[in-house]
Amino acid sequence: MPYASLRGQEIFYEDSGGDGPAIVFSHGLLMDHEMFAPQVAALRARYRCIAWDERGHGRTAGEHIAPFSYYDSADDLAALLQLLGIKRAVLAGMSQGGYLSLRCALTHPDLVQALILIDTQALPEDPQKMPGYKAMLEQWAAEGLSDATAGIIEHIILGDGWEGAAAWKAKWKQVQPHNLLASFTTLGSRDDISERIASIHVPALVIHGDQDVAIELDRARQMAQTLPDAQLVVVSGGGHASNLTHADVVTPAIVKFLDRLQ
Numbered sequence: 001m002p003y004a005s006l007r008g009q010e011i012f013y014e015d016s017g018g019d020g021p022a023i024v025f026s027h028g029l030l031m032d033h034e035m036f037a038p039q040v041a042a043l044r045a046r047y048r049c050i051a052w053d054e055r056g057h058g059r060t061a062g063e064h065i066a067p068f069s070y071y072d073s074a075d076d077l078a079a080l081l082q083l084l085g086i087k088r089a090v091l092a093g094m095s096q097g098g099y100l101s102l103r104c105a106l107t108h109p110d111l112v113q114a115l116i117l118i119d120t121q122a123l124p125e126d127p128q129k130m131p132g133y134k135a136m137l138e139q140w141a142a143e144g145l146s147d148a149t150a151g152i153i154e155h156i157i158l159g160d161g162w163e164g165a166a167a168w169k170a171k172w173k174q175v176q177p178h179n180l181l182a183s184f185t186t187l188g189s190r191d192d193i194s195e196r197i198a199s200i201h202v203p204a205l206v207i208h209g210d211q212d213v214a215i216e217l218d219r220a221r222q223m224a225q226t227l228p229d230a231q232l233v234v235v236s237g238g239g240h241a242s243n244l245t246h247a248d249v250v251t252p253a254i255v256k257f258l259d260r261l262q
Contacts, residue, residue: 003059006079007072012059013052013080016044021113021261022089024077025051026097028119028241029187030157030172032058035094038247039254047258050089052080054100056179065182070096070190074104081111090258092116094243095214096183099190105200106193114261115204115227116254119212119240121219122194122226130188137184141177145169156214159239197226204230205257207250209238231257 033051053060093101098120208220
């Protein structure tokens with residue numbers, strides 16, 4: 001399995017290879033590279049698709065994790081591209097993956113051809129939600145993931161009744177407390193880049209579910225309006241991980257956007 005020794009850590013990634021334009025998929029909090037399976041399956045014949053596990057997640061998660069920011073994660077992404085010999089790529093990120101992709105566009109602009117921003121935002125976390133999240137995750141870290149809490153996480157990320165939820169809940173039960181708490185600290189302490197993104201001039205596709213309870217649609221609208229060259233696609237009935245639960249809407253929108261870049 002492919003691991004990259006980068007910046008003092010072993011980062012897991014999958015690379016479809018090929019000579020097509022490169023797309024790097026960055027997942028959300030509590031998810032991993034597999035959340036982009038529908039998009040990779042649809043695009044790999046024409047594009048070089050790279051999907052990776054970020055710090056504290058999936059197969060990159062280890063027994064120890066140092067405090068980090070999304071700028072660190074952006075540097076991880078940049079280092080991975082350099083290792084793979086990719087000079088420029090489309091960055092596709094969902095939620096947390098969007099946070100690091102936006103910061104990569106700010107700090108490594110020469111690497112970024114375009115952005116695909118799925119159920120994400122440029123603002124910090126809603127302060128009214130943070131105490132509830134903090135209490136829930138601290139209990140999870142101390143006592144393990146209960147079925148009740150798994151159901152709440154499912155509702156927040158995947159919505160209710162999605163057929164693939166059981167597999168993700170099984171993964172969440174395996175998350176180690178130190179990775180969970182470090183990743184949540186990074187989420188809650190990130191800076192506000194909502195004004196800085198006006199300097200990002202690459203084409204951007206903003207995709208957002210209108211039923212996303214983690215990030216309200218208005219935040220995505222604001223981001224799309226601030227980015228100089230952005231278009232917004234609203235996914236009817238979509239929640240936070242709309243690329244998974246509503247892949248039949250999200251994937252064609254991505255394909256259409258990518259076709260326009262050629």
